[in-house]
Amino acid sequence: MEIQLWREILTPYDLAVKELIVKFEHLIYEHRSRGLYSPIEQVTGRVKTVASILEKAQKKNIPINEIEDRLIDIAGVRIICQFVEDIERVVEIIRRRTDMEVIHERDYINHMKDSGYRSYHMIVNYWVQTLEGDRQIKVEIQIRTLAMNFWSTIEHSLQYKYKKNIPDHIREKLTNAANAIIQLDNEMSAVRSEIMDAQNSSQIFSKLISDILNNIQNLYRIANKREVLKIQDEFYRIYELGDIDQLKRFSRELDNIAEGYRAQSIGRDV
Numbered sequence: 353m354e355i356q357l358w359r360e361i362l363t364p365y366d367l368a369v370k371e372l373i374v375k376f377e378h379l380i381y382e383h384r385s386r387g388l389y390s391p392i393e394q395v396t397g398r399v400k401t402v403a404s405i406l407e408k409a410q411k412k413n414i415p416i417n418e419i420e421d422r423l424i425d426i427a428g429v430r431i432i433c434q435f436v437e438d439i440e441r442v443v444e445i446i447r448r449r450t451d452m453e454v455i456h457e458r459d460y461i462n463h464m465k466d467s468g469y470r471s472y473h474m475i476v477n478y479w480v481q482t483l484e485g486d487r488q489i490k491v492e493i494q495i496r497t498l499a500m501n502f503w504s505t506i507e508h509s510l511q512y513k514y515k516k517n518i519p520d521h522i523r524e525k526l527t528n529a530a531n532a533i534i535q536l537d538n539e540m541s542a543v544r545s546e547i548m549d550a551q552n553s554s555q556i557f558s559k560l561i562s563d564i565l566n567n568i569q570n571l572y573r574i575a576n577k578r579e580v581l582k583i584q585d586e587f588y589r590i591y592e593l594g595d596i597d598q599l600k601r602f603s604r605e606l607d608n609i610a611e612g613y614r615a616q617s618i619g620r621d622v
């Protein structure tokens with residue numbers, strides 16, 4: 353097949369990957385902007401290279417004209433979580449979505465591969481709009497923890513280096529590392545709630561400060577400058593105390609003041 357044709361074939365896959373990255377990143381944003389813990393930490397994606405598609409098709413004896421139907425990971429999205437528990441939450445989120453249809457799942461978390469590879473795989477049908485109309489694209493979504501991702505990235509590079517024949521002494525080290533990753537993920541799960549609390553409070557704190565600063569900035573435009581300077585001094589005083597409850601109270605008062613000015617300016621405009 354001509355290279356140019358491959359480019360055309362892969363265009364909708366590229367669109368599917370780009371759209372899904374935007375959607376999953378938006379989920380992170382939605383969680384964090386509401387002060388909620390996001391089970392998704394990072395999202396990446398890729399379309400398989402033509403060389404890699406041809407290599408896999410050859411390995412699996414798939415004729416070129418059946419590649420699109422039978423190779424299910426031409427489009428791939430990877431979702432990275434902090435904790436093993438987050439993986440199940442992400443799987444549930446994907447199962448409930450109406451813009452994609454889960455057609456297959458593989459649980460390499462509870463059923464680790466012989467290589468030591470762990471990850472949860474979901475194959476979904478996803479629809480994109482192209483110049484030729486609607487296209488249904490199969491996408492492989494891999495969900496794993498940061499630690500699992502670290503292992504699999506290293507192992508993948510070694511597979512590439514040794515052309516899939518990793519020497520036994522390195523394989524043994526990888527197996528040990530895979531076991532260490534299981535232990536690391538378990539240890540992190542044990543302190544999950546502590547870590548989540550710490551992360552949530554720091555997110556709530558930074559959102560509160562940014563709301564207050566936005567409000568003060570807007571007041572500079574509409575309120576008496578002396579009054580805004582007084583508010584600003586009060587903010588610095590409370591900020592230095594580092595008391596979140598006082599900051600929350602101050603933020604509410606500031607909202608009322610800002611609302612009062614807004615009402616006044618609407619009254620003037622009418």
Ligand code: 0O2
Binds near residue numbers: 458469473
């Ligand atoms: P790449 O370069 O990441 O695209 P099967 O259906 O069982 O015949 P298939 O289609 O390889 O085999 O499915 P599987 O086993 O679920 O693997 C799909 C993808 O998972 C692989 O794609 C890898 O990305 C990842 N993966 C699976 N096993 C391993 C492993 O042992 N180590 C690492 N590092 N990754 C793995 P590709 O096309 O093999 O690779």
